Structure formats: structure tokens, C-alpha cells
Amino acid sequence: MMADTAASTGSSNPATAKIDVRGVSKRYATDDANTPPVLDDIDLTIGDNEFVTLVGRSGCGKTTLLNIIGGLVEPSHGDISVNGRLVTGPGEGKGMVFQQHALFPWLTALHNVGFGCRNNGVSAAESDRISRQLIELVGLQGFEDKYPTELSGGMQQRVAIARALATDPEILLMDEPFGALDELTRLEMQDELLRVWSAHKKTVVFVTHSISEALVLSDRIILLAARPGRIRREFIVPFPRPRQRTDPQMIALYDEIWRNLA
């Protein structure tokens, strides 16, 4: 029964590739030559409007892979292309939410969210309007004029999500964006993310430690193995959304992923 829900490595090859990771390996400069590489010959094709989640144990290279896709870290070998063009740097339609929120402490929540818009030459008034909308979307109305230090960790994380959404990037790279949230807020944010994703036709690469989060959100779950960092398996999640965690099929898939993780 599991055979039709879990596909094996590399079988998925969507017709319209949005992100193409080809033979990417990574060894940090500080690593000595004997340790296996952080990432070893990763091939991954992500389709347009696909929602892909990376899971794997702490330290297996999820952040590294996400940063390489985002153009922030250079791979040691291999390359990345987006829309068929080689990625040479960050930005340009690749919005990013970092594992640590990375807000600008000298800007209020509102101006943090509007930072990207202002870069793109959007007027202050229009940028504020967009930012207010997004702050409401992440449930922070009333906190527009607070500085990051005046917000809780989860609130900071939500501002960072709003900031990544503000420029309406076609690709969203999110590194454990809901890690600092309580269960209830987390579920609300998952719903909002799915809504934004389906309404605005975004391609999402999402990192999480929570298998159930991955199951609720993704089209496809990529399980990474550590040192050498390889794709251990991928799982297609074929169920229609909204998904119920209590659905027996979901539970069965959860168990299967869990067995592969351990």
C-alpha cells in the first residue's frame, strides 16, 4: 500500500523545472579533507509552483542546501539554475526566511517588512500599505511600530516571514520558519502559508524538523542523510489539501518517513 505514496530517489521529474540543482557538493573551507562533505552530489529538480520540504537530522546540511539554492553560499561542485538561468547570487525573486530571523534591529516591524519594497523603488506610502497587509496576515497588527528587540522570538519570526513575502518573490526559501512558534500559531501560519502559496503561485522550498508539518504542507518531502549529505529518499504526498493529520493514510506515511529517518 505504501508503494504508491512513496516514490524512490530521483524518480520525480516535473515537466516545468523551476529550480534545478545539478551535482551540488559542498565542503566548507574549515572542513578537513578526511571528513565527508556536507553535501555530496545532490541532484534535485523542483517544479514550478511545487511545495518541497527538506527534512533530516540536525546538521545534515538542510540550511547549507537552502543557502546554496538561494545563491548565498557557493557550492564546491555543481550548479543551480532557476528558470533555466544559472544562479549567481541571492535576491532576484528568491525570497528567504532564515533559521535565525535576521531582522534589522534598527527598523520597526513595519519598515523591516517594507525594506525589500523600498529597494525596488516602491514609494514609502505604497510600501507601508503592503507591509501593513502582511503584518496583519501574520497576525501582528498593533505591533507595526515595535523594534525587533521588543518582540518575542515567534513574533520576530513572523515579521521575517512577512518581510520575505513583501516583494512577492516567485520562490520562497524558508528555513524552519515556524520553529519558534507555539502549536496553535504554527497551525495558523501553516494555513496562511498554504493560502499564499496557492493564491500567488509560488514555488516553496521549506525546511522543518517536524514530519507532520512536512506532511501537511508539501507536495514532496526530501529526506537528507548526513555526512556525506545525500538525498536518502523522497516521498510524494499525494493527498488533497486541506489535510488532516489524523487521516490514516497520513499516519501511515508519517510512520514510513519516521522509519527512514531513524
Add this chain to the structure above:
Amino acid sequence: MRNSRIIGGLTLIFLLVLWQLAVTWGFLKPFQFPPPSRIGGAVVELATKGFPNNQHIWTHVGVTLWRIIQGYVLAITVAIPIGLLIGTVAVLDKLTLPIITFGRSVATLSLLPLVIIWFGTGELTKVLLIAYGCFWAMLSNVIAGVKYVDPVMIRAARTLDTGRLRMFVKVVVPATLPRMFVGARMALGVGFMVIVGAEMIGTIQGLGALIMEARTFYRSDITIVGMLFIGILGFSISTGLSWLETVLLPWNKGLEEVRR
């Protein structure tokens, strides 16, 4: 909090009384350790008759303050742009590092004879000496501030398509501000260290001159008054600077609270 303040005050009063008694009972010589009563008398003398040559205490304070402000403002306005430039351009940082280390290490007052030869014994010399001392303290902090901007901030900005100019103006400069205030406070301390020496020559006005003149007349009570006023002045400006920091960098407040 309130209790500790009361205890601190009481301790101070106790020590002053002890000091007074030690002189009265002959354990301490009055011209080496003028008792609090003599110091109080000296304050009154300075506030009414003046010393030396009827120079009022407020003249001394005003003159010193004005010299420090000129030298300090000069140093800071020059150090900020230069520091931003050096911190941004890695090559410049490498090239200037030896010069800066050297400049910082030269004790400002050892320059006094040279500066007198160049600029005489007037106001300019004093202001330049103060500026010299303040400059290096400020400069090295501005450079460090730029160099150690949290790389996470730069990364985040890059993912938001931040151009070079905006990266500098909207990310690097604000990220550097707290460190600039650290530099400004350190520079102020240096300024106060330099002032006494700078006022040793060619003037009878200013707190440094007051202290030197008092020495000539064996008036150690007046020397102590001079010290006290320098301390009060430094403390006030430093407090003003902290206040300015909370006004200009309201976002830094939360961080401060965590630090304590």
C-alpha cells in the same frame, strides 16, 4: 536599589568624617591630604574671589569645556567618514592598520613640545592635542563597527535585492551606530585625560591650569577641587551622551536591557 543608594551615601559621609578626623588628630598632614572642610573652603574661595588672579571657577569650567568640545567635535567629525571609508574598503584597512596602531600608541601629551613648535602655545595647540587623542579612539571604533557588522544582516539585505549604496546607507551605517557611540564615549574619556596636560602651558584659565597653578602655590585643596570639577564635567557629558544614544538609537534599548 534605593537602599543601596542610601548605604552608598552613608559610606561616603562616613569616609569624609573619618578623613576630617584623621587630619584633626594629626594622622594625616593637611597640605598632603587637605581635609573636607578645607576643600569646601576652597570651593567657596574659587566661587567668590577666584584663583589664580581672580579667575572664577566658572571661567575655568567654561574654558575647559569649550576646549574639549572643539577638539572632540573636530575629532569625531573627521573620524566618522574616514572610519567608514577604511572599514568598507578592505585594502585601505590593511594599509592603514599600522598607522592607526602607531598613532593610537603615541601618548598624546608626548606630542606637546612638537605641537608647541608648530602652533605656539595658544588655543589651537590645546584643541589639536585633544582632537588628536579623541581621533584615534573614535576612528578605531568606527572601523571595527563597520568590519564587524553582523554578516547575517548583510545576507538578509542581499536576499532583498539591496543595491550597493543602500547597503551602505541603510544597513552598514545603522549597524555601526552603537559601536560609534562606544567610540564617542571612549574618545570623551581620552579628551579628559589630555585636557589637564594640554592646559599646563600658556594659560591660567581652565581646570588643568587651575590644578597646575595650585601646585605652584602648594594649594593641594584647590588641586582637589580642580579634580572634582573635571570629574563632574566628565560625568555630566558622559551622561548626556548616554541620553543622546537612547534618543537617537531607541532600537538599541532592548539590547541594553538584556545586557544588564
